[in-house]
Amino acid sequence: MSKKRTVFFVSDRTGITAETLGHSLLTQFDVALEQVTLPFVDSPERAQLALRQIEEANQASGERSIVFSTVIDNEVRGILRSANAVMFDFFETFIAPLEQELKVPSSHMVGRSHGLLDNTTYDIRIDAMNYALNHDDGVTTHHYSQADVILVGVSRSGKTPTCIYMALQYGVYAANYPLTEEDLEDGGLPKILEPYRAKLYGLTIRPDRLEHIRTERRPNSRYASPQQCQYEVARAEAIFRRENIPFINTTTMSIEEIATTILHERKLKRRLY
Amino acid sequence: MSKKRTVFFVSDRTGITAETLGHSLLTQFDVALEQVTLPFVDSPERAQLALRQIEEANQASGERSIVFSTVIDNEVRGILRSANAVMFDFFETFIAPLEQELKVPSSHMVGRSHGLLDNTTYDIRIDAMNYALNHDDGVTTHHYSQADVILVGVSRSGKTPTCIYMALQYGVYAANYPLTEEDLEDGGLPKILEPYRAKLYGLTIRPDRLEHIRTERRPNSRYASPQQCQYEVARAEAIFRRENIPFINTTTMSIEEIATTILHERKLKRRLY
Numbered sequence: 001m002s003k004k005r006t007v008f009f010v011s012d013r014t015g016i017t018a019e020t021l022g023h024s025l026l027t028q029f030d031v032a033l034e035q036v037t038l039p040f041v042d043s044p045e046r047a048q049l050a051l052r053q054i055e056e057a058n059q060a061s062g063e064r065s066i067v068f069s070t071v072i073d074n075e076v077r078g079i080l081r082s083a084n085a086v087m088f089d090f091f092e093t094f095i096a097p098l099e100q101e102l103k104v105p106s107s108h109m110v111g112r113s114h115g116l117l118d119n120t121t122y123d124i125r126i127d128a129m130n131y132a133l134n135h136d137d138g139v140t141t142h143h144y145s146q147a148d149v150i151l152v153g154v155s156r157s158g159k160t161p162t163c164i165y166m167a168l169q170y171g172v173y174a175a176n177y178p179l180t181e182e183d184l185e186d187g188g189l190p191k192i193l194e195p196y197r198a199k200l201y202g203l204t205i206r207p208d209r210l211e212h213i214r215t216e217r218r219p220n221s222r223y224a225s226p227q228q229c230q231y232e233v234a235r236a237e238a239i240f241r242r243e244n245i246p247f248i249n250t251t252t253m254s255i256e257e258i259a260t261t262i263l264h265e266r267k268l269k270r271r272l273y
Numbered sequence: 274m275s276k277k278r279t280v281f282f283v284s285d286r287t288g289i290t291a292e293t294l295g296h297s298l299l300t301q302f303d304v305a306l307e308q309v310t311l312p313f314v315d316s317p318e319r320a321q322l323a324l325r326q327i328e329e330a331n332q333a334s335g336e337r338s339i340v341f342s343t344v345i346d347n348e349v350r351g352i353l354r355s356a357n358a359v360m361f362d363f364f365e366t367f368i369a370p371l372e373q374e375l376k377v378p379s380s381h382m383v384g385r386s387h388g389l390l391d392n393t394t395y396d397i398r399i400d401a402m403n404y405a406l407n408h409d410d411g412v413t414t415h416h417y418s419q420a421d422v423i424l425v426g427v428s429r430s431g432k433t434p435t436c437i438y439m440a441l442q443y444g445v446y447a448a449n450y451p452l453t454e455e456d457l458e459d460g461g462l463p464k465i466l467e468p469y470r471a472k473l474y475g476l477t478i479r480p481d482r483l484e485h486i487r488t489e490r491r492p493n494s495r496y497a498s499p500q501q502c503q504y505e506v507a508r509a510e511a512i513f514r515r516e517n518i519p520f521i522n523t524t525t526m527s528i529e530e531i532a533t534t535i536l537h538e539r540k541l542k543r544r545l546y
Contacts, residue, residue, distance in 0.1 A: 014533040016442075017297040023546070024290045024343060025367050028379035035546050039533050066374065070297060086374045088367055094298050101339065101359045106301035119482070123489070125528065129434055133406075161402055164437060168528070169289070209392070216396070255398065255441070260287040260312050273296070273308050 006034040006057035007066040010050055010080060012073060015039035021090055022068035033066070041071060047079035054083045072108055124271050128167035128174075135175035136160055141192050144175055148268050150196055151176040152240075153203035154184075154232040155223075156213045158250040158258055162203070165259045171271030172263065184235040189243045201262050202240040202247025207233045209251045279307040279330035280339040283323055283353060285346060288312035294363060295341035306339070314344060320352035327356045345381055397544050401440035401447075408448035409433055414465050417448055421541050423469055424449040425513075426476035427457075427505040428496075429486045431523040431531060435476070438532045444544030445536065457508040462516045474535050475513040475520025480506045482524045 007026065009018035015037040026033065034057070038050050057065045065085045071077050072091055081087060095106050134140055135147065136159075144150060149166070151159040151174060159176035166172040183190045193200060205213075207229040214224035222228055240247040246265060250258050263270065280299065282291035288310040299306065307330070311323050330338045338358045344350050345364055354360060368379050407413055408420065409432075417423060422439070424432040424447060432449035439445040456463045466473060478486075480502040487497035495501055513520040519538060523531050536543065 014529050016529055016533070017293055019546075020290050020293045021363070021367075024363070025371055028345070028368060028382065029371070029375055029377055030380065031375050031377060039537055066371075072301070086370075088370070090294070090297075093366060094361055095301060097359075097361070098298055098302065098339075102302055102304050104302055104304060107303065109301065119485075122527065123486075126434055126486075127489070129437070133433070160406070161399055161441075164402070165441065168434070168438065168441075212392075213396075213399075216400070254395065256287045256289055260289065264312055273292075 003057075003060045004032050004034045005061045005063040005065065006036055006054075007068070008050070008054060008057070008085070009035070009037045010041050010067055010069040010071060011037075011039050012042040012071045012076065013039065015070075018068045018070040018090070021070070022088075025068075034061070041076060041080075042073065044075055044079055047071075047076045050080060051083050054085050058084055074108070121272060124171040125168055128171045128271070129164060131173045131175070132160075132163040132167045136163065138177045138180070138192075141175075141177070144192075144196050144199075146173055147175040147196070147199055148173045149201055149262060149266055150174070150193065150199045151203055151262075152179060152193065152200055152236075152245065153205075153247075154179050154210070154236050156210060156217070157203040157205045157236075158253075158255070159203055161255045162250075162258045162262070165255045166263065166268075169256075169259065169272065170263055170268070172268050179232075179236050179239070183239075184232055187235065187239060187242075189239065189245075197243075197245075200245045201266060202236070202245045203258070204233060204237050204240070204247055204249050206249065206251040276330075276333045277305050277307045278334045278336040278338065279309055279327075280341065281323070281327060281330070281358070282308070282310045283314050283340055283342040283344060284310075284312050285315040285344045285349065286312065288343075291341045291343040291363070294343070295361075298341075298361075307334070314349060314353075315346065317348055317352055320344075320349045323353060324356050327358050331357055347381070394545060397444040398441055401444045401544070402437060404446045404448070405433075405436040405440045409436065411450040411453070411465075414448075414450070417465075417469050417472075419446055420448040420469070420472055421446045422474055422535060422539055423447070423466065423472045424476055424535075425452060425466065425473055425509075425518065426478075426520075427452050427483070427509050429483060429490070430476040430478045430509075431526075431528070432476055434528045435523075435531045435535070438528045439536065439541075442529075442532065442545065443536055443541070445541050452505075452509050452512070456512075457505055460508065460512060460515075462512065462518075470516075470518075473518045474539060475509070475518045476531070477506060477510050477513070477520055477522050479522065479524040 009015050009022050011018045041050050054065050067085045068088045070090045155178050163174035163176050166174045210229040282288050282295050284291045314323050327338050340358045341361045343363050428451050436447035436449050439447045483502040491497050
């Protein structure tokens with residue numbers, strides 16, 4: 001049985017840019033491909049190894065492999081170009097027109113993206129992430145004044161991953177406040193949030209999806225029951241509406257989409273680019 | 274005073290792909306640019322708004338703006354093309370040769386990347402992230418058998434952000450174990466880790482960098498003192514060497530680089546592509 005055609009993501013560093021580019025293009029095609037990432041291809045020796053892997057994949061599938069490359073070094077790229085493969089060379093495609101437009105030569109320096117970052121960038125990300133982790137429960141609320149945004153919603157509506165993603169990607173300080181049973185019963189804005197109205201953003205979710213997520217954690221519990229999920233979502237949305245808190249429904253959104261939407265709707269200042 | 278030239282990252286979804294690609298190209302140039310992301314440009318109206326913003330930026334800087342676009346819709350792209358700007362259109366550049374090679378037309382469907390993901394992908398990411406958050410302290414060790422990898426290192430060596438990033442990006446279950454004072458004094462492999470040798474990966478860091486990070490958290494403490502940092506790092510590295518635990522020095526690495534290096538060195542199976 002012949003194997004699926006292979007697509008390679010080849011990079012001199014992490015491969016994340018090559019994967020991002022390749023994935024966003026390949027999602028446009030309904031074609032099943034074997035995916036292989038080759039990171040840290042930063043020497044002629046590694047390039048030769050990559051060539052061998054590409055050749056093996058060609059043999060296995062009987063089709064020329066597809067290669068998305070973000071390799072910068074000229075010598076390494078020269079070797080990769082000799083592969084019997086369809087080559088999408090990100091660097092070659094865009095760097096020459098950019099050089100022409102910016103009227104300066106490119107540095108051809110490896111590792112500027114996703115690596116060898118200055119410590120300031122690292123510190124900002126870690127600091128923002130620690131902030132998210134330390135303000136994830138609604139208990140530690142005494143640093144809410146430092147928050148760029150405070151996400152509000154019922155348990156398992158997507159608050160925690162969104163806060164962490166905003167910290168990592170944008171350096172944004174995001175706290176989150178889970179609406180408790182008492183909050184939902186009370187129906188008003190929780191007192192603790194009152195001073196921070198301008199920072200609040202609500203997350204909601206379809207009750208059946210919430211039920212699914214909660215069941216994974218606590219099967220057959222009251223917490224995961226359809227009634228409870230419906231009740232909590234309805235009460236939470238009522239609070240958002242009554243108190244004029246902007247909110248979004250996260251049911252069909254990825255973490256990236258939720259984070260980006262909030263960033264732009266709230267016009268948050270990002271600390272990372 | 275005229276403003277810096279502007280680079281726009283234009284997308285019909287989050288803008289993350291456009292930013293990733295644009296950043297990796299721009300890091301090759303030592304040119305200061307104003308950066309603006311325009312996400313959710315998914316209608317002719319939004320495209321017209323984008324045109325206006327580009328025109329304003331041109332006026333302000335006196336130079337044609339640079340646009341990195343990942344917009345898929347033909348009509349929206351047509352409008353954007355009319356901008357008085359240098360246009361780098363990822364979709365246009367790569368999709369035609371890919372169609373030719375794969376011998377199928379592309380779907381031209383918006384939102385496949387970073388959005389409208391199937392719930393399985395979402396569940397994997399959240400599950401892996403919860404795993405990382407719940408196994409972040411070395412206290413909850415009874416699920417170590419589920420871990421794909423267990424990061425070991427002194428406090429503030431980069432374990433937590435790496436675990437979370439591995440969960441988000443790769444769906445990998447990463448636990449972490451902070452080496453305690455007793456562990457360091459003892460000098461052997463902590464008993465609790467003994468059954469999981471094959472999953473261990475060590476993180477180390479330059480003592481002066483550790484001192485800087487710890488000082489941010491607890492200034493003038495014994496914890497952040499040069500002596501303590503030097504002592505802990507030396508003892509931790511001695512354990513790694515004696516017990517044959519592979520380890521890396523995270524001092525000059527980004528979170529992405531640390532995570533990717535471990536993924537590939539440990540040949541971890543990723544659950545997300």
